[in-house]
Amino acid sequence: MARIPFFPHTQEDVSRMLERIGLSSLKELYADVPPEFFHEGDYDLPSALGESEVRADVEALAARNRKLIIFAGQGAYDHYTPTVIPALTSRSEFQTAYTPYQCEISQGTLRYIFEFQSMICALTGMDVANASVYDGPTAAVEAARMCVASVRRRKRIIASGGLLPCVRKVLETYARYGGYSLSISENPLSELDDSVAGVILPSIDRTGCICDLSGAAEAVHAAGALLAVYCDPSALAVLTSPAEWGADIAVGDAQPLGMPLSYGGPYAGFMACREALMRKLPGRIVGQAYDREGRRCFVLTLQAREQHIRREKATSNICSNESLMALWATIYLSLMGPEGMRELNEACYRSAHDLRGRLLSTGIFEASPEGEFLKEFTLVPRRDAAHLHKFLLDKGFFAALPDEEGRVSFCVTERRTKAEMDALVAAVELFAKEEGR
Amino acid sequence: MSTVKEGLLYSESHEWVRMDGDVAIIGVSDFAQSEMGDITYVDMPDEGDTLAQGEDFGALESVKASSELYSPVSGTVIACNAELEEAPQRINQDPYSAWIIKVEVTDKAQLSALMSAAAYAAKIGA
Amino acid sequence: MSYYDRLIFELSKSGRRGAYVPCGTGKAPVPFGNGSGIWRKQAPALPEVSEPDVVRHYTRLSQLNFGVDSGFYPLGSCTMKYNPKICDALPSLFADLHPLQDEETVAGARELLSRTGRFLSAVTGMKHFTFSPCAGAHGELTGLMIMRRFHEMRGDTARTRILVPDSAHGTNPASAALCGLEPVTVPSGPDGLVDPEAVKPLLGPDIAGIMLTNPNTLGLFEKRIGEIASLVHGCGGLLYYDGANLNPLVGVLRPGDMGFDILHVNLHKTFATPHGGGGPGSGPVGVCAALKPALDAVDGKVSAFHGNFGVVVRAYAYLLMLGREHVKELGPFSTLSANYIKESLRDKYKLPIDSVCKHEFVFDGLLDDGGREGVPGATTLDVAKRLLDYGFHAPTIYFPLLFHQSMMIEPTETESLETLDEFIAVMRRIAEEAASDPALLKSAPHHTPVSRPDETEAARHPVLKYSPDK
Numbered sequence A: 001m002a003r004i005p006f007f008p009h010t011q012e013d014v015s016r017m018l019e020r021i022g023l024s025s026l027k028e029l030y031a032d033v034p035p036e037f038f039h040e041g042d043y044d045l046p047s048a049l050g051e052s053e054v055r056a057d058v059e060a061l062a063a064r065n066r067k068l069i070i071f072a073g074q075g076a077y078d079h080y081t082p083t084v085i086p087a088l089t090s091r092s093e094f095q096t097a098y099t100p101y102q103c104e105i106s107q108g109t110l111r112y113i114f115e116f117q118s119m120i121c122a123l124t125g126m127d128v129a130n131a132s133v134y135d136g137p138t139a140a141v142e143a144a145r146m147c148v149a150s151v152r153r154r155k156r157i158i159a160s161g162g163l164l165p166c167v168r169k170v171l172e173t174y175a176r177y178g179g180y181s182l183s184i185s186e187n188p189l190s191e192l193d194d195s196v197a198g199v200i201l202p203s204i205d206r207t208g209c210i211c212d213l214s215g216a217a218e219a220v221h222a223a224g225a226l227l228a229v230y231c232d233p234s235a236l237a238v239l240t241s242p243a244e245w246g247a248d249i250a251v252g253d254a255q256p257l258g259m260p261l262s263y264g265g266p267y268a269g270f271m272a273c274r275e276a277l278m279r280k281l282p283g284r285i286v287g288q289a290y291d292r293e294g295r296r297c298f299v300l301t302l303q304a305r306e307q308h309i310r311r312e313k314a315t316s317n318i319c320s321n322e323s324l325m326a327l328w329a330t331i332y333l334s335l336m337g338p339e340g341m342r343e344l345n346e347a348c349y350r351s352a353h354d355l356r357g358r359l360l361s362t363g364i365f366e367a368s369p370e371g372e373f374l375k376e377f378t379l380v381p382r383r384d385a386a387h388l389h390k391f392l393l394d395k396g397f398f399a400a401l402p403d404e405e406g407r408v409s410f411c412v413t414e415r416r417t418k419a420e421m422d423a424l425v426a427a428v429e430l431f432a433k434e435e436g437r
Numbered sequence B: 001m002s003t004v005k006e007g008l009l010y011s012e013s014h015e016w017v018r019m020d021g022d023v024a025i026i027g028v029s030d031f032a033q034s035e036m037g038d039i040t041y042v043d044m045p046d047e048g049d050t051l052a053q054g055e056d057f058g059a060l061e062s063v064k065a066s067s068e069l070y071s072p073v074s075g076t077v078i079a080c081n082a083e084l085e086e087a088p089q090r091i092n093q094d095p096y097s098a099w100i101i102k103v104e105v106t107d108k109a110q111l112s113a114l115m116s117a118a119a120y121a122a123k124i125g126a
Numbered sequence C: 001m002s003y004y005d006r007l008i009f010e011l012s013k014s015g016r017r018g019a020y021v022p023c024g025t026g027k028a029p030v031p032f033g034n035g036s037g038i039w040r041k042q043a044p045a046l047p048e049v050s051e052p053d054v055v056r057h058y059t060r061l062s063q064l065n066f067g068v069d070s071g072f073y074p075l076g077s078c079t080m081k082y083n084p085k086i087c088d089a090l091p092s093l094f095a096d097l098h099p100l101q102d103e104e105t106v107a108g109a110r111e112l113l114s115r116t117g118r119f120l121s122a123v124t125g126m127k128h129f130t131f132s133p134c135a136g137a138h139g140e141l142t143g144l145m146i147m148r149r150f151h152e153m154r155g156d157t158a159r160t161r162i163l164v165p166d167s168a169h170g171t172n173p174a175s176a177a178l179c180g181l182e183p184v185t186v187p188s189g190p191d192g193l194v195d196p197e198a199v200k201p202l203l204g205p206d207i208a209g210i211m212l213t214n215p216n217t218l219g220l221f222e223k224r225i226g227e228i229a230s231l232v233h234g235c236g237g238l239l240y241y242d243g244a245n246l247n248p249l250v251g252v253l254r255p256g257d258m259g260f261d262i263l264h265v266n267l268h269k270t271f272a273t274p275h276g277g278g279g280p281g282s283g284p285v286g287v288c289a290a291l292k293p294a295l296d297a298v299d300g301k302v303s304a305f306h307g308n309f310g311v312v313v314r315a316y317a318y319l320l321m322l323g324r325e326h327v328k329e330l331g332p333f334s335t336l337s338a339n340y341i342k343e344s345l346r347d348k349y350k351l352p353i354d355s356v357c358k359h360e361f362v363f364d365g366l367l368d369d370g371g372r373e374g375v376p377g378a379t380t381l382d383v384a385k386r387l388l389d390y391g392f393h394a395p396t397i398y399f400p401l402l403f404h405q406s407m408m409i410e411p412t413e414t415e416s417l418e419t420l421d422e423f424i425a426v427m428r429r430i431a432e433e434a435a436s437d438p439a440l441l442k443s444a445p446h447h448t449p450v451s452r453p454d455e456t457e458a459a460r461h462p463v464l465k466y467s468p469d470k
Helices: A011-021 A026-030 A051-063 A084-089 A107-124 A136-150 A165-175 A216-222 A275-280 A307-313 A323-361 A385-394 A418-436 B030-036 B108-113 B117-124 C051-062 C085-089 C107-124 C136-153 C171-178 C196-202 C225-234 C289-298 C309-345 C380-389 C417-436 C438-442 C455-460
Strands: A156-160 A181-185 A196-202 A226-231 A249-253 A269-273 A286-290 A296-300 A365-367 A376-381 A408-411 B015-020 B023-028 B039-043 B056-062 B066-070 B075-080 B101-105 C128-130 C161-165 C182-186 C207-212 C238-243 C262-265 C285-287 C361-364 C406-409
Touching: A011 A026, A011 C309, A011 C417, A026 C309, A051 C085, A051 C107, A051 C309, A084 A323, A084 C051, A107 A269, A107 A286, A107 A296, A107 A323, A107 C051, A136 A156, A136 A165, A136 A196, A136 A226, A136 A249, A136 A269, A136 A275, A156 A165, A165 A181, A196 A216, A216 A226, A269 A275, A286 C455, A323 A365, A323 A376, A323 A408, A323 A418, A323 C051, A385 A408, A385 A418, B015 B108, B030 B056, B030 B066, B039 C455, B056 C455, B101 B108, C085 C309, C107 C128, C107 C262, C107 C285, C107 C309, C128 C289, C136 C171, C136 C207, C136 C238, C136 C262, C136 C285, C136 C289, C161 C171, C171 C182, C182 C196, C196 C225, C207 C225, C225 C238, C285 C289, C309 C361, C309 C406, C309 C417, C380 C406, C380 C417, C380 C438, C417 C438
Parallel strands: A156 A181, A156 A196, A196 A226, A226 A249, C161 C182, C161 C207, C207 C238, C238 C262
Antiparallel strands: A249 A269, A286 A296, A365 A376, A376 A408, B015 B023, B023 B101, B039 B056, B056 B066, B075 B101, C128 C285, C262 C285, C361 C406
């Protein structure tokens, strides 16, 4: 019977096991099931494939996607993945382990999560970070819930209209089902009152502009609320950190730390906060401990916050994190180091400013809005934004992403070569010529 | 076998109350601390918070458990035991001297809803 | 496994690095750190290490870990089956797809999602799926949002409470509360099952539905599910299926045929994608035909983009290998293995409910824990720790909460008879050790890199990040 490579039971094994149980057929294992529930007949699945056929099938599907040169961001950034990362994260001791419940045989996982937490704290300037959550937008939702759980008798969250659309969308979805009420505002600080538990501001807004957050924390705190900042951890290597701005919570997506775009996931959300909020931070947290021989080791800690203990009183239902992706980010940051992260941001800055200048020279864009930026920027096209986007798509570029206001955004990472940028500019010039006719 | 201290009032949710004038001094019983095991953290309200009888005002945490604390009386929190921030194990060591909060009581009649030491001992089978 | 006590930060030496970065195009002067308020004044304290440092450090860390590939992992409720390697080789084919790319440029990825949805429909009996949820608990929450939305769309806003059995996974009441629903506990009967008579008095116009996992967390099939379904449907509620325990039903029964309206599936359990030390997972949610509009209302709106697509690719490949031929072996084999272990150990461990189990079962501690006057007996924790000495992962312990010494064992269909026999022999030896010398178990594990950390002290004085002086 063992025809599938990962079902080891032979006919003889099955007979022996049934004999031990005192049954004569596999069907009898389901004797407690009312007969009307059995699924009789074949399942509507294709005939089983062997490994080589599976590979061919998925390769054929992948071939139906178009390979584009990515000049867009909006929450997913095309940074390079050093080969070391998949080589290490695919080690099966990491990949095939569960959540580190038995700490004696999970020190590998526990140690890298502790390192991840430490690196997120270094980037955000915060005191405490968790082991990661699903993604950036759900981290923003958890931040909203933390604010409500920490500020007595207040439920309202004001989120900046400058947050990425993917973040706003998820905040809005969750708000609909309780826990917090949400206002989206272009000027959150002007709407503060005694119903507000927290304010969520971007560190870089959806147009790519770096936000000057001076005074924000003071205003939010004066109103008795907490400030959460949504940030790009890669950019934080050169930007003033959320903690330096006076924020209480920092959240975002770790995807820019060398994670492939992968059609949207897996990525990893990160969350960090001030020590005073430590026990309101959701998700797994790893802490240092000593074993009975006095050896330093690491354990899951502060678990009394979590759903398996608090059940309906828990502030979050999250159990797993995105552990392997946290490892991904940890290895990335180890390889890059402070110098590498600075150089990476310099490369993005130079290339993005170069491209913006050249695009403006084509004459079909107006500059908008003004403000310092790193790798992502927005322009106002003098032609139809959707047309421009489609035109570039046909030429093999994913670029000029239209937003709700008819502007288009571009993003340039260190992966984009001079030749690719020349080709994009040439395509835009061609568009200008053809549309001008 | 857990001890029940004479002269205190007890709630269904295992808090004890000692009255000092209009002030209720509140802690948890020996039974409650032994059920929890090693207490790692005591979540306490802010001074000045107002509590209704039966409202939760914090929680005890151990490595594998969490237990809400419920106020046996209505009133205003006038003090929290700061010593428990550094040494939550005081509750394990001596639950009847390790008080958690002091509440200025608004309605002393509520005390009649609480149990005597004897009644509480009977409830927990001590 | 030997002890290794370094953190990557402790390998740092100023001036080292492990990656090359191109310098970009153009000549724009870079203003970082120029004194303007938006730029950081001091570089973040990241380690400075070479590529070989990094490779060796994380290789050593991996050697401190135990995974399914290291050995038997009978962790109940977690379905730690073997993860086929071909599945891991395929997601990189989609690595360069931006999640916002125009539909016509991602035809292959969309087709993969739609086929996986059809395959999951075939296996579960649900009609439509969303892949937005990134984990099981995320799927649960999404499923409950769909439930609430369904009632709202009918103009029924009074349904604010949801039934949850006392044996449920902790995520069930937590997800319900987060979704604005008040969980109402249904007590289990003496046979460990939900009794329709206990459900009846709780029903009413305020009940949105019931959350069930079937088989339940004791590994027992809720055989009165048909009656429960008609009761709950009869009062206008919906049935939610927590897919954590789907494994034993695959190829035999379908939740959709039992009256469930909504379910989530843990691709990282039932469909063999690796757990990754706690994620990434994927928790697609399926619904019956009538709930399609409610599903559409949340599809794509609970996570950044399309959920954990890379995980779905793995599950798709697994389903292709399973096919219509092998799917029918999956559930029965997992059930066979669980019953085989149960029957082989019940003379040494306390079996609280004597019944044919499904993919997993629960013991309530040792029959003879070795406890005597002045000698404390061995507990479930001690058995779990001793198992580590013998090269096995421990079962899930102290869950479900229905028993004091719960030990939940789930072998899965990918473990051979020889592996099961080795595990049984070790569990029997541990029971004998407990009876004669419980102290040996109490001091276990003896052969792991570390042993029984002081978790109380770690929680009282948390150290949650590296600092050079600690």
